[in-house]
Amino acid sequence: xxxxxxxxxxxxxxxxxxxxxxxxxxxxxxxxxxxxxxxxxxxxxxxxxxxxxxxxxxxxxxxxxxxxxxxxxxxxxxxxxxxxxxxxxxxxxxxxxxxxxxxxxxxxxxxxxxxxxxxxxxxxxxxxxxxxxxxxxxxxxxxxxxxxxxxxxxxxxxxxxxxxxxxxxxxxxxxxxxxxxxxxxxxxxxxxxxxxxxxxxxxxxxxxxxxxxxxxxxxxxxxxxxxxxxxxxxxxxxxxxxxxxxxxxxxxxxxxxxxxxxxxxxxxxxxxxxxxxxxxxxxxxxxxxxxxxxxxxxxxxxxxxxxxxxxxxxxxxxxxxxxxxxxxxxxxxxxxxxxxxxxxxxxxxxxxxxxxxxxxxxxxxxxxxxxxxxxxxxxxxxxxxxxxxxxxxxxxxxxxxx
Numbered sequence: 242x243x244x245x246x247x248x249x250x251x252x253x254x255x256x257x258x259x260x261x262x263x264x265x266x267x268x269x270x271x272x273x274x275x276x277x278x279x280x281x282x283x284x285x286x287x288x289x290x291x292x293x294x295x296x297x298x299x300x301x302x303x304x305x306x307x308x309x310x311x312x313x314x315x316x317x318x319x320x321x322x323x324x325x326x327x328x329x330x331x332x333x334x335x336x337x338x339x340x341x342x343x344x345x346x347x348x349x350x351x352x353x354x355x356x357x358x359x360x361x362x363x364x365x366x367x368x369x370x371x372x373x374x375x376x377x378x379x380x381x382x383x384x385x386x387x388x389x390x391x392x393x394x395x396x397x398x399x400x401x402x403x404x405x406x407x408x409x410x411x412x413x414x415x416x417x418x419x420x421x422x423x424x425x426x427x428x429x430x431x432x433x434x435x436x437x438x439x440x441x442x443x444x445x446x447x448x449x450x451x452x453x454x455x456x457x458x459x460x461x462x463x464x465x466x467x468x469x470x471x472x473x474x475x476x477x478x479x480x481x482x483x484x485x486x487x488x489x490x491x492x493x494x495x496x497x498x499x500x501x502x503x504x505x506x507x508x509x510x511x512x513x514x515x516x517x518x519x520x521x522x523x524x525x526x527x528x529x530x531x532x533x534x535x536x537x538x539x540x541x542x543x544x545x546x547x548x549x550x551x552x553x554x555x556x557x558x559x560x561x562x563x564x565x566x567x568x569x570x571x572x573x574x575x576x577x578x579x580x581x582x583x584x585x586x587x588x589x590x591x592x593x594x595x596x597x598x599x600x601x602x603x604x605x606x607x608x609x610x611x612x613x614x615x616x617x618x619x620x621x622x623x624x625x626x627x628x629x630x631x632x633x634x635x636x637x638x639x640x641x642x643x
Contacts, residue, residue, distance in 0.1 A: 589633030
């Protein structure tokens with residue numbers, strides 16, 4: 242009897258070691274999930290194994306990897322949390338086993354078509370948050386044991402931890418690529434303007450929704466924009482890209498910055514209901530002698546001249562995009578002399594936990610002196626960041642009339 246127990250313990254240890262193999266840590270997401278599912282089918286003597294991950298809304302499960310039920314992934318199977326077998330596992334966040342599969346307890350027709358008779362599913366949870374569901378199935382009647390449940394839950398925990406780590410890396414890489422594709426390496430060259438820009442991902446939040454833009458308009462005027470979408474990561478970068486593209490489209494129709502931001506806010510309210518962003522949009526006239534600005538909750542630009550220290554432009558910011566439907570928008574008009582510079586930035590440059598943001602803006606204004614745009618950007622980054630990594634992402638744009 243003791244010998245039988247020892248064999249059982251040895252077998253259990255062997256099975257656990259199989260799913261904790263260090264070699265798995267070197268695989269990519271798809272390879273890792275495929276290998277885990279292969280090993281899971283072998284260890285549990287199952288015919289099918291499927292991983293469904295929670296989508297970005299948190300309301301649906303998406304078939305992501307499968308062995309024996311590859312059609313689920315190929316056909317893009319989705320299931321609402323709470324519906325069907327896997328949906329109940331997700332909603333209740335506990336293991337569920339069904340000995341006799343039929344139309345009354347599953348909603349996925351592929352399980353029935355494939356002839357799956359018994360299923361066992363467990364939730365995938367990482368840091369207390371549901372990330373997906375792992376389930377296995379047998380083509381013959383099967384009563385899954387407590388050991389089967391324990392082993393499948395261990396596999397699910399392993400898959401959840403590894404998947405989230407890989408997806409976080411992929412999310413950051415994708416976000417960086419998207420950000421780089423949207424932000425020009427060097428702003429457009431426009432006669433009469435000396436322009437330089439900087440973008441720095443934050444060490445704490447990574448790449449986010451900060452952006453800048455500069456372009457010529459059909460009227461000969463020049464549009465300048467800077468903005469900050471609330472949040473970070475891929476979602477913020479995607480929303481940023483949509484807002485930036487929409488602003489360009491509206492700017493083609495009117496040279497009035499307040500009108501552009503009004504239209505942009507309407508678009509955000511309709512199509513990005515959960516988003517919020519600050520934006521400063523300015524338009525230089527064709528002669529570059531005057532600039533008209535409108536602010537949707539964004540920080541004031543710094544005016545830099547050769548007649549004294551830089552200073553924040555006095556303009557009353559309106560509400561951010563997405564804050565309130567039909568929020569009024571206003572313009573501010575400023576004359577620009579030859580040599581004057583407009584310095585635009587996002588809050589990551591001036592905001593610190595240990596001081597009010599007005600102190601950061603004052604510091605920025607104090608270190609800016611009139612000179613080449615690239616020199617001003619370099620000076621600001623060195624003086625305000627003190628050669629340390631930025632905590633939040635930063636966008637900055639210096640535009641000087643020459």
